[in-house]
Amino acid sequence: xxxxxxxxxxxxxxxxxxxxxxxxxxxxxxxxxxxxxxxxxxxxxxxxxxxxxxxxxxxxxxxxxxxxxxxxxxxxxxxxxxxxxxxxxxxxxxxxxxxxxxxxxxxxxxxxxxxxxxxxxxxxxxxxxxxxxxxxxxxxxxxxxxxxxxxxxxxxxxxxxxxxxxxxxxxxxxxxxxxxxxxxxxxxxxxxxxxxxxxxxxxxxxxxxxxxxxxxxxxxxxxxxxxxxxxxxxxxxxxxxxxxxxxxxxxxxxxxxxxxxxxxxxxxxxxxxxxxxxxxxxxxxxxxxxxxxxxxxxxxxxxxxxxxxxxxxxxxxxxxxxxxxxxxxxxxxxxxxxxxxxxxxxxxxxxxxxxxxxxxxxxxxxxxxxxxxxxxxxxxxxxxxxxxxxxxxxxxxxxxxxxxxxxxxxxxxxxxxxxxxxxxxxxxxxxxxxxxxxxxxxxxxxxxxxxxxxxxxxxxxxxxxxxxxxxxxxxxxxxxx
Ligand SMILES: Cc1ncc(COP(=O)(O)O)c(C=O)c1O
Numbered sequence: 450x451x452x453x454x455x456x457x458x459x460x461x462x463x464x465x466x467x468x469x470x471x472x473x474x475x476x477x478x479x480x481x482x483x484x485x486x487x488x489x490x491x492x493x494x495x496x497x498x499x500x501x502x503x504x505x506x507x508x509x510x511x512x513x514x515x516x517x518x519x520x521x522x523x524x525x526x527x528x529x530x531x532x533x534x535x536x537x538x539x540x541x542x543x544x545x546x547x548x549x550x551x552x553x554x555x556x557x558x559x560x561x562x563x564x565x566x567x568x569x570x571x572x573x574x575x576x577x578x579x580x581x582x583x584x585x586x587x588x589x590x591x592x593x594x595x596x597x598x599x600x601x602x603x604x605x606x607x608x609x610x611x612x613x614x615x616x617x618x619x620x621x622x623x624x625x626x627x628x629x630x631x632x633x634x635x636x637x638x639x640x641x642x643x644x645x646x647x648x649x650x651x652x653x654x655x656x657x658x659x660x661x662x663x664x665x666x667x668x669x670x671x672x673x674x675x676x677x678x679x680x681x682x683x684x685x686x687x688x689x690x691x692x693x694x695x696x697x698x699x700x701x702x703x704x705x706x707x708x709x710x711x712x713x714x715x716x717x718x719x720x721x722x723x724x725x726x727x728x729x730x731x732x733x734x735x736x737x738x739x740x741x742x743x744x745x746x747x748x749x750x751x752x753x754x755x756x757x758x759x760x761x762x763x764x765x766x767x768x769x770x771x772x773x774x775x776x777x778x779x780x781x782x783x784x785x786x787x788x789x790x791x792x793x794x795x796x797x798x799x800x801x802x803x804x805x806x807x808x809x810x811x812x813x814x815x816x817x818x819x820x821x822x823x824x825x826x827x828x829x830x831x832x833x834x835x836x837x838x839x840x841x842x843x844x845x846x847x848x849x850x851x852x853x854x855x856x857x858x859x860x861x862x863x864x865x866x867x868x869x870x871x872x873x874x875x876x877x878x879x880x881x882x883x884x885x886x887x888x889x890x891x892x893x894x895x896x897x898x899x900x901x902x903x904x905x906x907x908x909x910x911x912x913x914x915x916x917x918x919x920x921x922x923x924x925x926x927x928x929x930x
Pocket of ligand 1: 590626629674707709710737
């Protein structure tokens with residue numbers, strides 16, 4: 450029985466696709482026609498294809514298939530960069546074959562990584578940027594994990610040196626943090642002391658932090674630009690309280706600042722704001738190069754205030770550049786292209802360029818805030834806009850539908866604007882969030898505003914864009930959150 454017969458008889462649930470052989474695959478009607486006969490063949494989905502196909506066909510199939518996905522530039526849920534200059538793309542194309550871990554072979558590529566780290570140390574006001582060390586990561590998630598791991602090692606080394614027990618580390622942070630913080634605690638076996646939000650406060654309260662820390666606290670987490678609302682934890686106040694605690698009890702508890710999005714906003718929009726290495730307890734900072742660092746996905750940064758804070762045990766050292774170059778990542782091989790693209794942006798934009806981009810984004814965010822507010826139907830959650838992130842909710846009694854239904858209807862217009870509930874103890878509050886990126890022009894924003902108005906007009910008339918069962922699912926999701 451051949452595979453076609455087997456499949457027809459229903460005895461083989463995973464038939465090997467009976468692809469035509471490569472030979473003659475282009476000979477549709479005897480011509481080299483585009484969009485060949487593969488377009489009428491099912492694509493293999495769970496078995497390895499037996500035959501190959503012409504490069505052009507493989508390209509067309511994948512390229513046209515991917516077009517079904519959402520438009521990245523209309524995905525306003527994501528902070529991740531969707532536009533870069535053509536010259537940046539040239540650098541990316543030139544570096545795409547470079548394995549960044551291979552420092553021996555690509556010393557310039559890895560030198561550029563350490564240059565970026567010193568530049569970030571300077572941007573974040575390290576006492577001596579030359580003494581800053583760190584690492585380029587895949588994103589902020591890896592950077593947060595590595596930073597906290599370093600704090601765990603430092604804490605353990607200190608405890609052991611003092612002859613004290615080192616088996617019960619804990620980490621203190623608020624519910625406003627990204628899920629990566631919970632992951633760190635679970636993956637690396639550290640007790641998570643997570644402080645809930647309050648119904649009317651969505652950032653950390655330093656008093657509560659003080660109630661949660663003790664001699665086994667490896668670090669306290671603070672966020673510059675929260676994922677949920679785009680607000681900022683009171684980092685300076687937190688620092689001052691931990692400095693006091695250090696002098697009272699001798700507990701020297703470092704702060705790790707998760708500046709995933711704010712690390713490339715605040716230095717340009719409010720350079721006088723003290724959230725960074727100007728504060729004594731701020732030991733490590735992470736940021737996502739692929740968010741407001743304005744680079745395509747695949748780049749994050751972890752920077753240490755000074756090299757003493759990076760535990761030797763975590764470093765794998767290479768010394769060909771005349772000094773030890775610390776490398777410590779979870780991955781071994783990784784592409785170098787986004788590191789080089791980040792360097793391109795630093796050179797290309799400088800402080801003035803980043804400031805101009807940030808000002809544009811903030812002006813557009815302010816505009817959207819004002820339009821939504823003036824409609825009389827929305828409440829804005831972060832009117833001060835520390836970040837170009839507009840977070841809003843329907844006013845009490847302003848509609849017969851909720852934020853989930855509005856988000857759902859906006860999809861009909863092609864926009865992805867997420868609706869979600871806040872973490873405990875503010876889970877009864879649902880919000881919507883628009884992340885303004887560098888590719889959001891005022892014209893495009895007007896189209897979004899138009900779509901929001903059209904979506905609401907539709908919902909006002911129909912009452913709901915959801916079937917009763919969709920509505921039930923949303924309710925259930927909300928109760929689970
Ligand atoms: C505050 C915060 N931390 C960490 C992350 C994770 O960042 P990445 O996607 O770069 O790993 C995010 C992502 O949105 C974030 O908002």
